[in-house]
Amino acid sequence: MIGRGEQALNYAILLLFSVIALYPIVGIVLTALAPPGELVGFGIPSSLHLENFSNAWDEGHFSTYLRSSVIVAVAVVSASTVLSILAGYAFGTMRFRGATAGFYVFLLGLMVPQEALVVPLYFDLRRLELTDTYWALILPQVALSVAFGTFWMRAFFLATPRSLLEAARIDGASSWTTLWRVLVPFGRPAILTMMVLVFMWTWNEFLLALVMVSSENLRTAPLGLAFFQGQHTSDLSLLAAGAVIVATPVVLVYVFLQRHFIRGMLSGAVKG
Amino acid sequence: MASVTYDRATRAFGSTVAVSELSLEIADGEFMVLVGPSGSGKTTALRLLAGLEPLTAGHVRIGERVVDDVAPRERDIAMVFQDYALYPQMSVRQNLAFGLRIRKLSRAEIDRRVERAAEMLGIGPLLERKPRQLSGGQRQRVALGRALVRDPQVFLMDEPLSNLDAQLRAQTRGEIRRLQREVGTTTVYVTHDQVEAMTMGDRIAILRDGLLEQVGAPDDVYAEPANTFVAGFIGSPAMGLTRAGVERNGGASRLVLGDLRLELGDVRELPAEVVVGVRPEHTRPWDGDGGLIGPIDGRVEFTESLGRETLVGVAAPGDSRFVVAIDGLAHLEPGSSLRFGLRRGWLYVFDAADERALGRV
Numbered sequence: 001m002i003g004r005g006e007q008a009l010n011y012a013i014l015l016l017f018s019v020i021a022l023y024p025i026v027g028i029v030l031t032a033l034a035p036p037g038e039l040v041g042f043g044i045p046s047s048l049h050l051e052n053f054s055n056a057w058d059e060g061h062f063s064t065y066l067r068s069s070v071i072v073a074v075a076v077v078s079a080s081t082v083l084s085i086l087a088g089y090a091f092g093t094m095r096f097r098g099a100t101a102g103f104y105v106f107l108l109g110l111m112v113p114q115e116a117l118v119v120p121l122y123f124d125l126r127r128l129e130l131t132d133t134y135w136a137l138i139l140p141q142v143a144l145s146v147a148f149g150t151f152w153m154r155a156f157f158l159a160t161p162r163s164l165l166e167a168a169r170i171d172g173a174s175s176w177t178t179l180w181r182v183l184v185p186f187g188r189p190a191i192l193t194m195m196v197l198v199f200m201w202t203w204n205e206f207l208l209a210l211v212m213v214s215s216e217n218l219r220t221a222p223l224g225l226a227f228f229q230g231q232h233t234s235d236l237s238l239l240a241a242g243a244v245i246v247a248t249p250v251v252l253v254y255v256f257l258q259r260h261f262i263r264g265m266l267s268g269a270v271k272g
Numbered sequence: 273m274a275s276v277t278y279d280r281a282t283r284a285f286g287s288t289v290a291v292s293e294l295s296l297e298i299a300d301g302e303f304m305v306l307v308g309p310s311g312s313g314k315t316t317a318l319r320l321l322a323g324l325e326p327l328t329a330g331h332v333r334i335g336e337r338v339v340d341d342v343a344p345r346e347r348d349i350a351m352v353f354q355d356y357a358l359y360p361q362m363s364v365r366q367n368l369a370f371g372l373r374i375r376k377l378s379r380a381e382i383d384r385r386v387e388r389a390a391e392m393l394g395i396g397p398l399l400e401r402k403p404r405q406l407s408g409g410q411r412q413r414v415a416l417g418r419a420l421v422r423d424p425q426v427f428l429m430d431e432p433l434s435n436l437d438a439q440l441r442a443q444t445r446g447e448i449r450r451l452q453r454e455v456g457t458t459t460v461y462v463t464h465d466q467v468e469a470m471t472m473g474d475r476i477a478i479l480r481d482g483l484l485e486q487v488g489a490p491d492d493v494y495a496e497p498a499n500t501f502v503a504g505f506i507g508s509p510a511m512g513l514t515r516a517g518v519e520r521n522g523g524a525s526r527l528v529l530g531d532l533r534l535e536l537g538d539v540r541e542l543p544a545e546v547v548v549g550v551r552p553e554h555t556r557p558w559d560g561d562g563g564l565i566g567p568i569d570g571r572v573e574f575t576e577s578l579g580r581e582t583l584v585g586v587a588a589p590g591d592s593r594f595v596v597a598i599d600g601l602a603h604l605e606p607g608s609s610l611r612f613g614l615r616r617g618w619l620y621v622f623d624a625a626d627e628r629a630l631g632r633v
Contacts, residue, residue: 039577068362160357161357163353163354163355163356163357164357164359166322166324166344166351166353166357167347167351167353167357167358167359167418168359168370169324169343169344170322170324170344170345170348170349170351170371170416171345171371171374171422172345172371172374172375173345173370173371173374174345181370182359185361186359186360186361188361
């Protein structure tokens with residue numbers, strides 16, 4: 001039990017941080033709905049202009065950019081999820097020579113900042129004639145996501161009751177069957193959480209897209225948005241509408257999976 | 273169905289030896305209980321049989337087959353885990369059928385076996401539920417059912433009752449025994465609870481620090497413990513153990529407890545230092561009866577009233593302690609004095625040096 005005063009204080013703090021988090025978002029949404037040229041910020045616009053979105057969509061070629069983003073994000077999330085589950089399963093449940101060293105190699109992938117990698121990576125991919133293709137966006141991001149994903153899934157498999165694994169082994173399941181028919185269904189919250197995180201990071205990736213692709217039809221949404229901003233510096237409503245378009249898929253994915261996301265974040269911290 | 277043989281089976285974790293040269297033969301259809309305090313190696317011994325731990329040395333055989341390097345799934349065993357280890361996302365029916373489906377049994381055969389196990393355990397109405405919708409006792413039954421449907425050569429049970437409340441535990445004890453007799457499958461059962469061991473096992477094997485201390489039928493182990501550890505571990509309330517000296521006077525021997533001398537009469541030769549063990553049922557308030565050794569004057573330390581009898585903890589001369597059983601209810605204040613004797617012929621005597629049993633006097 002907590003006292004009334006303490007409860008009020010809790011709400012006050014939550015409210016304060018909610019306002020800080022929401023202020024820019026609400027500002028952008030309101031700006032996106034304002035008449036072109038009108039600067040509203042956090043104020044209510046004089047009239048609502050939903051056509052800002054369709055104008056931005058057409059002028060900014062967002063259909064092309066979003067398509068690129070979807071292709072890249074789906075490929076990265078799918079590949080890195082499968083690879084992370086497999087690697088995490090090995091590191092989390094199996095004893096083999098070099099396990100610890102191998103795991104540190106994966107951790108290294110988490111520690112080295114992407115900015116340090118991007119230039120040598122560009123030259124490598126150019127030699128392989130992969131620059132300015134989807135591969136240049138997908139392969140490096142799969143690699144980076146697998147570093148995190150392996151770390152994440154290993155922690156999940158370590159926290160899984162060992163008896164569950166052993167029961168499956170005694171029941172006659174191979175490692176492969178144990179993984180896909182017992183552990184993966186059991187670990188759905190953890191896996192979905194990882195997928196949401198990887199999706200968000202992939203979707204919002206800017207630097208790699210900027211360096212690796214030059215063709216317009218390969219640009220991802222954040223990169224397209226940057227180019228769009230360059231062309232429409234004066235029309236803030238249009239820019240805001242573009243920003244909202246780019247951000248919406250992430251919000252939708254999160255809202256759709258939020259129940260699992262929160263469970264995944266808590267699993268391990270709280271014993272079910 | 274098959275016998276199980278541990279042949280000098282050893283499992284070491286680094287320098288720690290969890291199971292040391294365990295040799296044990298379990299007959300076909302036998303219910304063998306491995307019992308010991310925590311850290312005694314009983315669970316490791318079971319896991320060696322399951323193939324969940326590799327042997328450091330020695331062999332394990334199921335029937336005539338050496339299974340040292342055989343994967344758990346090829347050993348034809350079924351195991352009931354302490355936490356039940358039910359697959360949480362599967363219904364009870366799917367949990368029971370999982371092992372059978374992996375072994376590619378026909379659908380009809382799977383259904384037949386699942387229905388039969390469900391009927392034997394009374395879990396028919398629960399078949400479509402998920403484990404989280406079941407009570408602890410129901411989960412326990414499903415875990416048993418999962419072992420039963422497999423119809424394996426050996427059942428392995430790792431403290432399957434320890435998560436149940438006392439009443440349910442007593443009830444399930446009887447039920448597991450009944451099921452095992454019905455199907456006649458060789459069973460190795462691990463527990464730290466000596467009451468479970470005594471009531472369930474055809475034979476019990478007592479382990480301590482990875483070593484097999486004694487193996488035998490429960491009554492035999494109770495009546496003839498091989499050493500002080502088994503004597504103190506098996507039996508509830510526990511046997512009181514006390515160090516004592518032995519004086520010899522001609523043909524007769526005397527037990528020395530501090531200033532107290534107890535005449536044993538003409539008994540076999542004993543070493544000068546012994547440990548004397550007395551079970552509560554072999555003590556009695558002093559009544560001058562010739563069948564008692566004593567008298568001993570002690571100070572009451574505690575009483576435990578069980579209704580049918582009262583157990584009285586008594587401190588006696590020479591820093592010795594006994595538990596005296598008094599029929600019915602006895603109201604004795606801590607600190608009050610009690611004069612009692614020990615039943616002749618029921619004093620267990622152990623060598624004080626190596627703690628081995630020397631027999632009864």
